[in-house]
Amino acid sequence: EAGVTQFPSHSVIEKGQTVTLRCDPISGHDNLYWYRRVMGKEIKFLLHFVKESKQDESGMPNNRFLAERTGGTYSTLKVQPAELEDSGVYFCASSQDRQGINTEAFFGQGTRLTVV
Amino acid sequence: SQQGEEDPQALSIQEGENATMNCSYKTSINNLQWYRQNSGRGLVHLILIRSNEREKHSGRLRVTLDTSKKSSSLLITASRAADTASYFCATDAGSGAGSYQLTFGKGTKLSVIP
Numbered sequence: 001e002a003g004v005t006q007f008p009s010h011s012v013i014e015k016g017q018t019v020t021l022r023c024d025p026i027s028g029h030d031n032l033y034w035y036r037r038v039m040g041k042e043i044k045f046l047l048h049f050v051k052e053s054k055q056d057e058s059g060m061p062n063n064r065f066l067a068e069r070t071g072g073t074y075s076t077l078k079v080q081p082a083e084l085e086d087s088g089v090y091f092c093a094s095s096q097d098r099q100g101i102n103t104e105a106f107f108g109q110g111t112r113l114t115v116v
Numbered sequence: 117s118q119q120g121e122e123d124p125q126a127l128s129i130q131e132g133e134n135a136t137m138n139c140s141y142k143t144s145i146n147n148l149q150w151y152r153q154n155s156g157r158g159l160v161h162l163i164l165i166r167s168n169e170r171e172k173h174s175g176r177l178r179v180t181l182d183t184s185k186k187s188s189s190l191l192i193t194a195s196r197a198a199d200t201a202s203y204f205c206a207t208d209a210g211s212g213a214g215s216y217q218l219t220f221g222k223g224t225k226l227s228v229i230p
Contacts, residue, residue: 042220043220106161107151
């Protein structure tokens with residue numbers, strides 16, 4: 001069974017440009033999460049999808065970030081326009097349990113975003 | 117301090133020794149999960165312990181949970197060089213609104229010297 005996959009693994013963009021990150025969750029997992037870790041800080045929650053619906057987007061830093069999960073399968077996270085402080089590693093995770101309680105979240109390898 | 121705060125921040129041991137990492141948290145939780153991250157790689161799920169459990173084993177891993185002290189420990193027995201990684205605890209507090217976000221600590225960087 002394939003795990004959570006993320007594309008690209010690395011991205012270097014200039015300030016002001018747009019970047020789109022993609023996450024393919026484990027097949028059959030309704031729950032999909034985005035997290036990020038900026039340099040020296042903790043891994044922080046961004047948002048949570050249940051199928052195609054945003055269940056919780058309380059961690060999204062500002063309106064330059066847009067997440068979508070059309071059709072309830074893969075998800076994209078777009079940053080537009082990117083700023084220097086957006087640099088970090090963006091993780092995607094998925095979990096199976098519809099309720100989400102006491103279910104392991106499986107993480108992808110992450111996308112390392114560098115804004116220069 | 118942060119929810120899910122690991123201690124120590126860094127730990128260096130000889131191969132074959134045991135490694136113990138601790139995690140403290142602030143709020144009530146549904147469960148606590150431990151993850152490993154090898155350098156430059158993704159997060160690998162190690163073990164989940166529910167709030168009504170006190171101890172759990174998985175191979176060379178032993179996790180304890182003390183909800184009265186809001187703390188957990190991860191013990192790796194007979195460590196190997198391949199165990200060198202950063203270890204994170206993450207708590208699932210369950211907001212009750214249908215969101216199940218994990219709150220991570222900064223991690224413990226474990227170095228196992230061959």
